[in-house]
Amino acid sequence: MRIFIFFILVSFQCFSQTDTLTVTKQDQEFLSVDHFWGKDSFKYIYSSKNNTLYKTGNQQKFQYKNVGLGAIYNVDLLNPLELTLFYKNFNTVVKLDNNLNEIISINFTQLSNFKNIAFATTSIEQHLWIFNSDTQQLELFNYNTKKSKVIGQPIQEDVIDMKSDYNFCWLLSTKFIYKFNIYGALLQRIPFTGGKGLSINNENVLVSSESGIFYFQKNSENTFILNLSNNFGGDIFLTNDSLYIYAGDFLTHYKLQTPKKQ
Structure with a gap:
C-alpha cells in the first residue's frame, strides 16, 4: 500500500507512476452550529443546533425538531428527498421529506423482535442499514x-x-474499515487504527483521524493522506470532487481532484 502526502497550502500533483491529486481551498464561510451534516447537490446546507435540524440555502430555511427524541445522533443525506435521522438515545429512526416533514418514525424498542441499534443509514427502497449492538x-x-x-x-x-450508499455499507472499527454489500458479502477489510469518522461518495472513502484525513480510492490499493494543518478535527463531508470541513465555527470548501487511473 502506497501513501502520498499532500499539503493544502498549494495545489500540486504527485509525480508517481499513474496517480495524480490536486487539493485546493475554494472558499470559507462562518457557521455557528453544533454539527455540520453535509451539503446536497441543490446547494442546501444541513446542520443542527440545540437538537434542531436546519436545511438552509437558496434563500430558504427549513427546520425539524422532535423534543421527545432529544439529540440527533446522525443525519444521512444520501437521498435529499428522503433524509434518514437517527436518535441513538431513543433507539429511533425518523425519515423526513425534502421540506423536513416527517414521513415515518421507527422505534426499534417497540418492535416485537426488540433491537438495540448503534447506527442507522439509508439503503435501497424501504430499507435501512442498521448495526445491531446486541449481536455486533x-x-x-x-x-415496512x-x-x-x-x-x-x-x-x-x-x-x-x-456510512452507506444504497448497495454498500462501510463500518469503521478500532482496527479495520469494512465494506459489505446488500447480499451479505464482506468485500474489503482494510487495517486502520485511530479513525474518528467516515464520509463516502461514489464508493470512495474518506476517514478522519487524529493524525489527518485519509482518502481511499475505489478499487485501488492507494491511500492518500491530506495534510490539512489544524482543519481535520471537525465534521467532514465528501461529495463528488468537493470536500467540506467544519471546524471552529467555519465551513471550508476544498476542491479535490481524485487520483487518475491508468
Missing part, C-alpha cells in the same frame, strides 16, 4: 415488514462509525 452485526432492515437480513459475521472490535 450489520443488518438490512425492511421498515419490520424484518431484517443479517449481513456478515459479528464484528469483534468496537465500531466507531457507519
